[in-house]
Amino acid sequence: MDKHHNQERIVAIHQMLFEMARGNFSNRIPLSSYDDELETLVVLINMVAEEMKESIFHAGYVNPHSTYRFITQTNLVLDHLFVVKSFNPTVLTILGYESFELIGQSIEAFITTDSFQKLNFVKEAFQDDLSNQTMIPLHFLTKEQLIISADCSITTLFNRDEIILSFVVSVPQNANVSLELNNTEEIEKHPNSRKSDAQLIQKVYDYILAHLEEPLPSLKELSKYFGTNEYKLKDGFRHFFKTSIYKFYTIERLKRAFLMIQQTTIPLKNIATMNGFTDYPNFSKSFKKQFEISPNEVARISKKDT
Template identity: 50%
Template sequence: MDGIYDQKRIVSVHQMLFDMASGNFNTRIPQSTQDDELETIVVLINMVAEEMKDSLSDFINTHRNPEFIAPTTLVVDAHYFITNFNSELLLFLGYSEIELLDQPLATILTPASLEQIQDLFESSVSVPTILSIDFINKAQLPFIISCNVGRMLPRSEIIFTFAIPKNSDFYNPLFDETRHKKQIKSRKVDAFLIQQLYDYILAHLDSPLPSIQLLARKFGTNEYKLKVGFRHFFKTSIYKFYNQERLKKAYFMIEHTTKSLKNISVMVGFTTYSNFSKSFKKHYGFSPFEVQRNQASITTSTVNLTGL
């Protein structure tokens, strides 16, 4: 029975991908109670469709004919050199074909956006991702465009797909204001998400940290957004923050309690004492055995417990 149900879910995924390829981003796959990789794919596809719908809404004016929307494609190789594009990209940026072909991607992107792309693919992201990318035209004017960025399997090329209006009133103050408001709203949502992750980590220092994939699924986002968002707000990685906080907790417990070092290591999420000891020494420069226990605090705690 499960095989038949899974087959129906796979058909739904195929249909959704076909709809998205046709430009329909309104379809959603109903989520199930299953806890498997297929359900993870369903969540990610629904998320991509929602973000594509939001990003394209910047370009669509319901009072105009859709023919003003120009689908644009850009392909770069594994070394970030431009290998292919359509004519719309040339019109958009003002370059000729000779001026762009085989040129580094840095020619048409700001350094920050190029670094953003490189970070994305160094993290081995497996699904298309929506990014706001700063393009630079031939006149050296920057333009922010929401792009669907993914890897062309089984090859290593990276493909950018996005939509741009052909009409000249694309870059008008009203558009910029709307885009700015959406960016502020997006940043607020990201801040709320990262705050939830921060609170979750602090509340679960006694347990091993789940993988980034599981954390992303738990908080309804993708791995890239979770990692980049956390680093943006806390200037460190998720795992480093988790490790620092549990070691700080361990240090406090060693100083102020009579619990054995082995028990403390378990209480801060380490599966073995040897791993705890190595991590503690690497972080503080000395082993847990070398921490001086605060006898006054321990005595006071013991007296208070005796009084009870």
């Protein structure tokens, strides 16, 4: 049984990596009740996909990889021919269209061909099913022709022809904020606003995110590694990201730990170690200072939910 389940997870990992290679970072590998190295790999791949998905929608050449999000319900109202009749504002944020580009258009223009075929199949099934409610995965197309995948609830209203298409998505808290530095006033205001400097700071930023489980090198070591001086590194990082390198490193470790506590059944001490905290009491103290609750107070998924 375990061998069969492991094989299923390996196949899911292969499929996930294939989707990521195609540029689709919206899929997620379902978590299981197993607490092993393979499950840890699943969690990490899901986290990488989340970070990559965030970077796709970012407009500037400095990507903050923001992980603070709103979880929001997205709804579209379609008529019996799948023409968009109404929607909530989140749809515009997620897909990148203006309202006039959606209203009166067939949903076929905003989802993949196979997704539209699924909708037609559901419509036919509804004719023989009085409950008229189901859940199916659909692939939406943004204005830039990027793919966003979501598990969608499809329902119909009593004595009405409209179809309600709903799904839950995570939206960056600063989705309407761009760090794009393309005006001359900003460039003149700070010496680190040049694109070459921004690219250097981006490399430092990405390096830290990729090594959260390791001790943070000293400012001198980082400067030497990236071929710059300590002042330029420290000042440039604060300019672009409004925080110090060490504070960013600490907060990102804690945010990743919070996500792992919420979405896995990995023991708390193991999560602390996986995020670079060798001393659990210190981890717990830092965690409570950041989130105002201790690690063991965070609501966790149960094994039966996975």
